[in-house]
Each structure stands twice: as C-alpha cells, then as structure tokens.
Amino acid sequence: MALPDDLRELYQQVILDHSRSPRNQGQLSADSCVHIHSDNPSCGDEIDLYICFNDDGSIYDIKFEGQGCAISQASTSMMTEKVKSISREELIQLIQDLQQTVLGQGEIQNPEALGELRLFESVQKFPQRIKCALLGWRGLESALSKNSLSRS
Amino acid sequence: MIDLSHLRADFPILHQQVNGQPLVYFDNAASSQKPRAVIDSLVHYYEHDNANVHRGLHALSNRATDAFESAREKLARFIGAASPEEVIFTRGTTESINLVANIWASEFLKPGDIILYTGMEHHSNLVPWQLAAKRSGASVQHIPVLEDGTLDLENINALLTEQVKLFTCVHVSNSLGTINPVKELCARARALGITTLIDGAQAVGHMPVNVQDIGCDFYVFSGHKMCAPTGIGGLYGRAEVLAKMPPWHGGGEMIDLVTLETSTYKAAPARFEAGTPDIAGVIGLGAAIDYLETIGIDRIHEHGAALTSYAMQRLTELPGIRILGPATGDRGSLTAFHLASAHPHDLVEFANTHGLALRGGHHCTQPLMKRFQIPGSSRASFYFYNTTAEIDRMMEILHRAVTFFS
Numbered sequence A: 001m002a003l004p005d006d007l008r009e010l011y012q013q014v015i016l017d018h019s020r021s022p023r024n025q026g027q028l029s030a031d032s033c034v035h036i037h038s039d040n041p042s043c044g045d046e047i048d049l050y051i052c053f054n055d056d057g058s059i060y061d062i063k064f065e066g067q068g069c070a071i072s073q074a075s076t077s078m079m080t081e082k083v084k085s086i087s088r089e090e091l092i093q094l095i096q097d098l099q100q101t102v103l104g105q106g107e108i109q110n111p112e113a114l115g116e117l118r119l120f121e122s123v124q125k126f127p128q129r130i131k132c133a134l135l136g137w138r139g140l141e142s143a144l145s146k147n148s149l150s151r152s
Numbered sequence B: 001m002i003d004l005s006h007l008r009a010d011f012p013i014l015h016q017q018v019n020g021q022p023l024v025y026f027d028n029a030a031s032s033q034k035p036r037a038v039i040d041s042l043v044h045y046y047e048h049d050n051a052n053v054h055r056g057l058h059a060l061s062n063r064a065t066d067a068f069e070s071a072r073e074k075l076a077r078f079i080g081a082a083s084p085e086e087v088i089f090t091r092g093t094t095e096s097i098n099l100v101a102n103i104w105a106s107e108f109l110k111p112g113d114i115i116l117y118t119g120m121e122h123h124s125n126l127v128p129w130q131l132a133a134k135r136s137g138a139s140v141q142h143i144p145v146l147e148d149g150t151l152d153l154e155n156i157n158a159l160l161t162e163q164v165k166l167f168t169c170v171h172v173s174n175s176l177g178t179i180n181p182v183k184e185l186c187a188r189a190r191a192l193g194i195t196t197l198i199d200g201a202q203a204v205g206h207m208p209v210n211v212q213d214i215g216c217d218f219y220v221f222s223g224h225k226m227c228a229p230t231g232i233g234g235l236y237g238r239a240e241v242l243a244k245m246p247p248w249h250g251g252g253e254m255i256d257l258v259t260l261e262t263s264t265y266k267a268a269p270a271r272f273e274a275g276t277p278d279i280a281g282v283i284g285l286g287a288a289i290d291y292l293e294t295i296g297i298d299r300i301h302e303h304g305a306a307l308t309s310y311a312m313q314r315l316t317e318l319p320g321i322r323i324l325g326p327a328t329g330d331r332g333s334l335t336a337f338h339l340a341s342a343h344p345h346d347l348v349e350f351a352n353t354h355g356l357a358l359r360g361g362h363h364c365t366q367p368l369m370k371r372f373q374i375p376g377s378s379r380a381s382f383y384f385y386n387t388t389a390e391i392d393r394m395m396e397i398l399h400r401a402v403t404f405f406s
Helices: A005-010 A013-020 A070-082 A088-103 A111-125 A127-151 B005-010 B036-049 B059-079 B093-108 B127-136 B182-191 B239-243 B279-295 B297-315 B344-352 B366-371 B388-405
Strands: A033-040 A045-053 A059-067 B087-090 B114-118 B139-143 B164-170 B195-199 B218-222 B233-237 B255-258 B263-265 B321-323 B334-339 B359-361 B377-381
Touching (some): A013 A070, A070 A127, A088 A127, B059 B087, B093 B164, B093 B233, B114 B127, B182 B195, B279 B297, B334 B388, B344 B377, B344 B388
Parallel strands (some): B114 B139, B195 B218
Antiparallel strands (some): B087 B233, B255 B263, B321 B334
16 A cells, blocks of 8 residues: 555655654744734644744744644744745745745746745645645734734 | 444445545544435435425325325434424424524523533534523533543532523534433433433434433434435424424414414424425435334444444554543444544545545534643544444554654
C-alpha cells in the first residue's frame, strides 16, 4: 500500500517538520504589539498572533500560539519566518501571492519571495483545507489593518 | 460475532472505490447508507403512487395516503408508542427538538424555570433550549460528564428539582458512545412532574427502543441514520402532552374549520404537520423499518456492540491514543479517539486518501471537547453492514498515519 501522491504533496517533509516543531512560538507583550486571534469555528483550529511593527509598518517581531491541524500550524509557522525584515509593500505582496498560491488563482508576482511557501499550492487539490492553510495569513492581514488604523 | 456481511449486497453504494481503494464507510453516526429496498420504495412511489395525501378522492391519492399512514403505524410499533397518533413526522431530530422547544416551551416555560440538559448533548439539543430560555426567561443547567464518559449523577438530586420544567438527555452519545440510563432518569423526572425529552438520534434503528418503557414525554430521532432517506424523522409525544400543545406551523392539513377571522385545529399528529409532507421520505422510512426488522434490531445491536468492542481493543495498539467514552459495558456502535501524533483533520484526510471514511472534528459537541480538553476527535462509527475485516483495514491505515505524522 503506497502512499497516494496527493497526500505526499500536501504533507511535504518541510510542512510536517514545521507542524511538529513550530517556529516563533510564544507571546509578545510590548505596548506596540498587535494581538490577533483567528479561528475556524467549524474545525476548532485557533491561532493567536502577536506582532510588533516598526514605524514604517514593517514587522519587527512576530510570535504565535495555536492549536489545530498540521496545515494550519505549519502554514503559520512558515509565515512567521518570512515576514520579518521585509517592507510593508513586500509584505502585502507576499500575502497576496500566498493566497493566490493556495487558491490557484491569478498570477504570482514574486515567486522568489514565496520560496518554500510555494509548497502550499498542493492545497488546491484539497479544497476543504484552504481555510486551514490561510488561517494564520488571515490573522496577519487583520493585524496589518489594525496597525494602520492605530497609526492613522 | 454474528456474520451479517451478506447484507452488504443490499447496499449498492458500498461497492465502490474511493481514491483507488475499496470504500470503508465508518461515518454511520453522521448518516447511514441506504439499502436497495429503500431506494426502490422511493422509485416505486414516484412511478406508481405519487399524489398528495389526505386530500384526494382518487386512486393515487388513496394509495399514497395508505402508504403514508401505514409507515406511521410501523414507526409507532417500532419505537413502542401507544398509538400512531403519538408519532409526528418531521425533517429529523433537529426539527423535532425545535418543535418542542418552541411550541411546548411557549406554553409551559415561565421566568425562573429551569431547563436541565447534560454536558454530552449534541448542539441540536443545546441551542434550541438556550433560545427557548432566552424567550421565556427560564435558565439552563446541565448534568456534568465524568472522565469515563458517563453522566455525573452524584448530585442529581440537587440538579433535578421541582424548579426544573424540562429535562432532556441524549440516549446514545454521538461523541462518546455512552448509553445513558434514560429510563431511570425519566422515572426520577416524572416523579417531580418534569416533562422529559430523549434524543434518540443514535439509538433508533441501532438498538431496541421502547418509548413507553423509557417513560419519556418526547422522543426524537432521524430517519437517515437508520437506512431511511435524508430529510425525514420523527417526534414521539405522549398523547396527553401533545393534546395540551398549540399548533406549530399553520396551513393546510392541520385545520378543522377556517373562516376569514379564525380557525380551529385538528388533534395530533395532523395539528403538527401543516402542508404537504415529505411523502416519499415517510414511505422510505417505512421501507427502512421493514428492512431493519427482517434483520432483527437485537441482532443489529449485538453486531454493533461486537464491532465496537473489537475496534476499541485494536485501537489501543496505537501509541498515544486516548479513547473517549466508557471503556467497558454496553455502548453505542461508535468509538471516538484522539491521537497525540495527528490532529483529527490530518488523520481523517489521510484516511480518506486510503478510501476510509471517518469523521474528524468536534462532532457538534463543542462543550464536550472542552470538557475533555481536546480540540476534537476522530470517530469511527459502525452499522450492521460493517465487518471486522474493515476494522483491520482501518487499523492498517491508522498505523501508517501514526508513522507518517510522528
């Protein structure tokens, strides 16, 4: 009984590795930090994101806590490794490119910036897992708009 | 274990491959499969007898009415109701509960009253009561669940008091498999004049059920979990209780006389069945009962218990497994478990790619998952057409999943 190819693509080694040992775990409590809670009520997956922004809107530090399936936890863990020290514009582009990767829609503007995140294109074959792959990223989007609002 | 594997031939859907593997369908607690006899009864109805019931004076309407009402008689006998008039057709368990939580509750619940349910109810037996409490000014309380998945009845006298107006309890838990002592609980409630509702979604068609023996006022269930089509189910109400309830939906069929100013209503069950019912569904439910009775409900129960016991014994092979619900004793034909190495959704995804249909998640019992401090669980639920060979196949797949995710 060989493992189906689709399954191997969905749960690539790097994804399994991040789900078993998520990076950037924890909380950030500085006043300037934004805390966003995201969940999928239908499956119970939860992500708490803690993000500190620089004055220019780029991310200075990011941590998360969460529980849920391998896809939601790995996707968020990999996200935390990508978003530090890039400009706000690059960040917005990255979020958009990741969403298009997962949904299989539109053109990816900056494939190099995505790097290993391109693995999540395998989620296209598992439509019921799209919301898992995007859970942390939706939280990041909310954090960005919360941060801009607090500055405007 | 009794061998019922010859019955698999009656279920066309079971003989297929999913993702290149033979289907193993272990999601029966969510919905059962349908035998050819039930599918044929629907086709026969639409090809030969289709007409509205209780209205026509022509041959087709008479045939449809006969088939419809004979299904009611079968169902009444099947659940041990005193008469067919105590059986109301609904869309299923959820609608049955909502009927009582709206109509009975609107008449009898007052501010300060208590609705008592348990910590292992399905959302469909929690939310309608929470809504009813909000409307009436009553409050909700619950009987807690012990670590072993049974009800904590130590303080039952403090919970089941005269202030309680309605007590409701699931007969067989869809997440734990626990079979609750509903007869004893209803006797206690009745002694205090409390109205009772038992949620039999996982019981009817799976084990012998006799509503008069249980002694409840209401008993609710769904057809689709017992080989009948989706969208049809029932509400048993004791005649005396139904007689005191106002109508639910207004419309055709539920009236005696209508004027432009006011109307008078029929007695139960017609009073609660406004409009054209799901005639085909009712006929399919009747065919399902016929089918189940040819097998024998005792044999179905025995087979389910043996499969569950075998599955639970084999599941302990998996490292880091936590099996929910009672470890011993009589159980519903399902077992839910949590694996340290794989989240339920990853496990169910893995199983699906191997042709195995499991359920993963909170099973519409979020408070119960919180109680056991798990995000969700994976569940294998069986029916009489399942086999130990399929459980062996499940174990082969789960072992692989544990290796894969660890």
